[in-house]
Amino acid sequence: MEEKQPVLELQHVSVGYDSPAGMVQAVNDVSLTIYENTIVGLIGESGSGKSTLGNAIMHLMKNNAVLTSGTIKVMGKDVYSLTKNELRKFRWSQMAMVFQSAMNALNPVLTVEDQILDVFLSHDKSMSKKEAKKRARELMDVVSIDPRYLKSYPHELSGGMRQRVVIAIAIALDPKLVIMDEPTTALDVVVQRSILDKIKEIQKVKKFAILFISHDFSLVSELASKVAIMYAGRFIEVTDSHSLMNAKEHHPYTEGLIRAIPHLTAEEVTIEGIPGNPPNLVELPTGCAYHPRCRYANELCKKKRPEMRHVDTRDIECHLYETVQK
Amino acid sequence: MSQSSTLVKVEDLVIKFPVRGNKESKFITPVDKVNLEIKKGEVLALVGESGSGKTTIGRALVRLLKPTEGQVTVQGKKINDIKGRDLKNYRQVAQMIFQDPFGSLNPVRSIEGHLKFPLRKHQGYKGKALDQKVTELLLQVGLTPVAEIRKKHPHELSGGQRQRLAIARALAVNPKFIVADEPTSMLDVSIRAGILQLMNDLKRDLGLSYLYITHDLASARYFGDRIMVLYGGKVMEIAESKELIKRPLNPYTRLLLAATPGSDTQIDLTDANNEAPDLSEGRKGCPFVNRCPLATAVCRETMPELKQAVDQHFVACHHYEEVDTVH
Numbered sequence: 001m002e003e004k005q006p007v008l009e010l011q012h013v014s015v016g017y018d019s020p021a022g023m024v025q026a027v028n029d030v031s032l033t034i035y036e037n038t039i040v041g042l043i044g045e046s047g048s049g050k051s052t053l054g055n056a057i058m059h060l061m062k063n064n065a066v067l068t069s070g071t072i073k074v075m076g077k078d079v080y081s082l083t084k085n086e087l088r089k090f091r092w093s094q095m096a097m098v099f100q101s102a103m104n105a106l107n108p109v110l111t112v113e114d115q116i117l118d119v120f121l122s123h124d125k126s127m128s129k130k131e132a133k134k135r136a137r138e139l140m141d142v143v144s145i146d147p148r149y150l151k152s153y154p155h156e157l158s159g160g161m162r163q164r165v166v167i168a169i170a171i172a173l174d175p176k177l178v179i180m181d182e183p184t185t186a187l188d189v190v191v192q193r194s195i196l197d198k199i200k201e202i203q204k205v206k207k208f209a210i211l212f213i214s215h216d217f218s219l220v221s222e223l224a225s226k227v228a229i230m231y232a233g234r235f236i237e238v239t240d241s242h243s244l245m246n247a248k249e250h251h252p253y254t255e256g257l258i259r260a261i262p263h264l265t266a267e268e269v270t271i272e273g274i275p276g277n278p279p280n281l282v283e284l285p286t287g288c289a290y291h292p293r294c295r296y297a298n299e300l301c302k303k304k305r306p307e308m309r310h311v312d313t314r315d316i317e318c319h320l321y322e323t324v325q326k
Numbered sequence: 327m328s329q330s331s332t333l334v335k336v337e338d339l340v341i342k343f344p345v346r347g348n349k350e351s352k353f354i355t356p357v358d359k360v361n362l363e364i365k366k367g368e369v370l371a372l373v374g375e376s377g378s379g380k381t382t383i384g385r386a387l388v389r390l391l392k393p394t395e396g397q398v399t400v401q402g403k404k405i406n407d408i409k410g411r412d413l414k415n416y417r418q419v420a421q422m423i424f425q426d427p428f429g430s431l432n433p434v435r436s437i438e439g440h441l442k443f444p445l446r447k448h449q450g451y452k453g454k455a456l457d458q459k460v461t462e463l464l465l466q467v468g469l470t471p472v473a474e475i476r477k478k479h480p481h482e483l484s485g486g487q488r489q490r491l492a493i494a495r496a497l498a499v500n501p502k503f504i505v506a507d508e509p510t511s512m513l514d515v516s517i518r519a520g521i522l523q524l525m526n527d528l529k530r531d532l533g534l535s536y537l538y539i540t541h542d543l544a545s546a547r548y549f550g551d552r553i554m555v556l557y558g559g560k561v562m563e564i565a566e567s568k569e570l571i572k573r574p575l576n577p578y579t580r581l582l583l584a585a586t587p588g589s590d591t592q593i594d595l596t597d598a599n600n601e602a603p604d605l606s607e608g609r610k611g612c613p614f615v616n617r618c619p620l621a622t623a624v625c626r627e628t629m630p631e632l633k634q635a636v637d638q639h640f641v642a643c644h645h646y647e648e649v650d651t652v653h
Binding site: 045046090158184188189190191192193195197215216217218219253256257259260261262263264265269272273274277278293 | 375376448484485486487491513515516517518519520521522523541543544545547571582583584585586587588589590595596602
């Protein structure tokens, strides 16, 4: 098998927010590699740092957020070593993003066509307007929207169509990496499903890598081949999605999440919530950040942060698996 | 089914909203001739996409909206036109839990203030008994440590805790019937199960009836005794939860089920037609007709009646018997 090329390499990445209460570590020492033509899911609750990480990869961090340590490489290039101008060109041609509030990511006073043309013309000065228009029509085809909607304004489109337009804009320049931050969260289930099917279909053809950020467990495990689960800024488990649903040994948090979701087709449905509340990043618990909510927690968990261990096909950060070979 | 066990009865409920047209005023009908019954201690899950009319029905049942036509009877009393003291008394029978716990609480009122107000106004609690009752309610919904929590304000609580407070506030008036409008959709996954469990415990301990409004079939299956599927303001199908998931008869229910993550059936929806249903007044036929694989001429002309297909499994579709021929 030929060597796959890494598209995204995260090495010990930490991102902090400079706040009056001191530096708040939203992303804490995470490492991950995504290869071409793969979909990787990133699951976490609100405040787990998943969107912060997505923005950090795009070098789009807002006001007080800083990359405190580690390197982020996209297609072998350190995103944080690029100059402003290089970065502007690098974004969208190599890496693109579909934002969480995609419903509002479009400019309300420009037509769909103008917004797509903008991507082509600002990145390729030599492209003629005619050529760009042709490409825009092709893009609409790719995301299955009738090209007549090119002349529409965003408010004239339904939520699902707007989301398709946002995806079209993201893939306009054939980027190698597309970060999707909860792209279907505000949509109805049927629309959500059709968007996901569309994403899968386009990905198969264009073979870019996707980092799919979501809080929806079952959705991510269906879409992605590999899943990283984030809690309090750390990857507490990285697993292939098959083992996520089928294997027994998981991080207790993952286990809790699996138990918390009612299954649609099971004969008897029982669910169980995870006690307690999501952690406060300003005052993180000592040791393992999950220990106050963990049913297996012991003294060690309160004192010492566990190391990442390789368990079967997965990487798990938990003292439970201490005995397992590293 | 004996008449006495029925708590909520809705007959031919129609709700119309005016929309401003170019010249003449028009109406849309987001809820069109809906019939339903909820028994004592029963949970009816109302499932549908946005715009299907599920929230509108919920609001009509707690009389935040006045029905345009039809009859809503709760505990044998007609509530369509009640006002003044009667309406105030009705608030002690039916309560609502809203979707957004960040918007449904008063930011400048303390936690205990949220509970003291209804206890004083509706139940006449005073002094020590009032404090006692607040403690009791907070314990009941699992908001502990009570002494600390009661002095806090909503911004100091997490989303799950806020929703627990909203539930405690609804319980303060000792209601018989609760409309829960997507109570978990704005919460984190790890928190949702706890809220659903709490509502389930309250149903068991207090014999509460619920109208559980949701777009998530999996949670409807978990919490609902029966599921009613709504589309374009009309009832498409209603059956016992397990039966409905196992044997969906309406093509729309099938679509919804296939689209839900974790389902066994897969339909290719890549190019699905996601056109919203027509809600205009005086529309004809089945609202799902433009998206339905089984649609024929008769579907465009007349809305199918809700018929009992199998025991206690009702479906509104002209072609439900052929539903196994597609997908």
